[in-house]
Amino acid sequence: MTRARFENMVSAAVTLGFALSLPIFATAQAPSGPGLSSGSGAGTGTGMSSAIGRNPSGSISGVGPNRPLGPEAGGFVPSSGFVPLLPPGYSVPLGPGANVTFPDNQDLFSISSFSEEAGRTNPPNLSRVQPRELEFARSISDPGDRSLTLNKVASxxxxxSQMQLAHRALGEAAEAALTITDRTVHDLRLIAIINGLNNLSEALLREGKADLSLPEFNEPEEPLSKSSKVDREMLISRAELEWARAAFLATRIYNPTYHTEMLYRVVESQAFGSQTVVNEFPHDEPKDDKEPANQQKTHPLDVRxxxxxxxxxxxxxLINRPVWRDRALxxxxxAAAHSKQYARAVQISRLIPQPEVRTDALVKVAESQARGNDAEGATATYHEAANAVSSIPLDxxxxxxxxxxxxxxxxVGRFEDARRLIVLYPDEPRxxxxLGAIAESQGFRGASESAIEWITREVPKEHQPVLYRKLxxxxxxxxxxxxxxxxxxxxR
Structure with missing residues (x-):
């Protein structure tokens, strides 16, 4: 009796379990639409590669837009809770933008719409600025842009080496810049033009280093002839003209700092231009039969x-600020000393009012004289430098x-003069x-005997061991x- 009742209970349980599993099996076998895309956003694909492609609701949780279905409608009840299911054959519609294929849509830009023109990746075969470029720059109405373009043409x-064209372009650029009302743009354009004028002057002087003549802007291009002579006097005159224009434009700059600095740049360019003429220009002897052969002549290039x-x-x-003025001098x-124009170098040094800066200039000139075998001139210049140092009031x-x-x-090996100037120090330790530096330098240069002599003769006994050690x-x-x-x- 007991066994028969147990078997009936087992049979009933199996039958109930089979009945409950039928809705789930039927739902799993029902056809379903595609799920959501696995792309980066909603509606970005077809859903064919979605990991939830077999979910009839179109979502991970199985919740669709319709009313959720309970267990009585075929819902599934897992141990974690109720998960509703959609009816068979239902899927979430595609979102906006799902069918868009841009930017790989060839209907927008077909291959046939592009031309077959070959690409241009290299600049044209031009080696000189053409006249049309100057004419185009002149046609620009805005003075700021016109000045900028003309300055670029000149550069x-x-x-x-189109010097005449650069001269014209810079002149017209300056005229345009002076009409600019904005002060900042006005000053910036003038600064660029001044730099261009300095570059043009230096380029003109570079042409004077060799006997090669270059064609001008309006002359036909011809092969250069090594036998042709350069008119160096004309080159210097043209360079001086460009410097004069640059100095004038510097005085028209509104900003006082830029005004001062650009005047200094013009002075610097002129000074090194003079040095170039003396040191690097060929100096042919002037032919003048009237002058005696033994009389020393001054070459015309040196005069210029x-x-x-x-x-x-x-x-x-002309520089208002003393620091820039003194440094310009x-x-x-x-530059005059490096080109052995010693007399003019000393004269310019004397124009410096500040004794500290004047000393700097005189020392540089004296050193150039000492190294240039002008011992007498170096002595006189060093004497002026010592006087300038002694006039400084602060210790x-x-x-x-x-x-x-x-x-x-x-x-420069002038040890005796160096020993005489130690009295300018305000205290004994210095x-x-x-004196120790002088003694060491004498020993290094092979003048130890004379060093021992003056140490024994002039230095007090208590200081002699230190100097001997330095020697x-x-x-x-x-x-x-x-x-x-x-x-x-x-x-080797």
Whole structure:
């Protein structure tokens, strides 16, 4: 009895379980529409590759837009809770943009709509600025743009050795820039033009280094002839004209800082132009049978170079700010000294009112004289530099410039003059340090005997050991350097 009742209960349980599984099996076998896309956003694909493609509701949770179905309508009840299902054959419609294929839609831009023209990746075969470029720049109505374009034309023309074209373009660019009402744009255009004029002047002087004549803007292009002579006087005159224009434009700049700096740039360019004429221009002897053969003659190019220095010093004195003015004069004096125009260099140095800056200029000129075998002139210039140092009222600046002057004298081997200037130091410790540097340099340069003599004669007993030690250090440094040089030469 008990066994029969148990078997009936098992049979009933199996029958109930089979009945409950029928709706689930039927739903799984029902056809379904495509699910959502696996793309990056809603409606971005067809849903064919979706991981939930067999979900009839079109969503991970199985919840569709219709009323959820309970267990009585075929819903599935897992252990975690109720998950409603949609009726068989129902799917979520495609969202907006699902059928869009842009940008790979060839209907928008067909291949046949493009031309078969070959690409142009290289610049045209042009080596000179054409006249039409200048005419096009002139046609620009806005003065700021016209000035900028003309300045660019001039820059390229200078690079291509079209000096006359660059002269015209810069002149018209300056006229346009002066009419600009905006002060900032006005100053920026003038600064660019001034730089262009300086570049043009330097390019003109470069043409004078060799006997090659270049065709002008309105002349036909012909092969260069090495036998043709350059009119260097004309080149210098044209360069001076460009510098004069640049100096004038610098005075028209509104901003005082730019005004000052650009005047300094003009002075700097003129000074180095004078140096170029003296050092790099060929100096043919002038033919003048009336002059005695033994009389020293001044070459015409040297006269023109000296005149350029005079003009540079005059432009420097137009600078209102003392710092820029004094540095401009130092630059002019240094360029004159490097081209061995010593008299003019000393004269320009004397124009500097500040003794500190004047000392700097005089020391540079004196060093050039000492290295240029002008011992007498160097002595006189060093004497002026020492006087300038002694006129400095403050102790610290005077001590610093005294050290600069003594170091310079040591570098050119004028040890006796260096020893005489130690009295400019305001205290004894600095004097002892300077004497030690002099003694060491004498030992390094093989003048140990004279160093021992003056140490024994002039230096107090308590300071002599220090100087003797410095002297030995100099001798040993010379031995070490010479030994290293010998070893290097032997290894080659």
């Amino acid at each position: 390229v023309a200078i690079f291509g 170079a000296d005149r350029m220095l005079v003009k540079a010093s005059e432009d420097a004195r 130092v630059t002019a004096a240094t 610290d600046p005077r001590a610093i410039l005294t050290g600069v002057l003594i170091d310079n004298l040591i570098s 004097r002892l340090v300077a 030995r250090f100099g001798i040993l440094a010379a031995v070490e350097q010479n030994r290293s040089r010998d070893m290097s030469n032997r290894d």
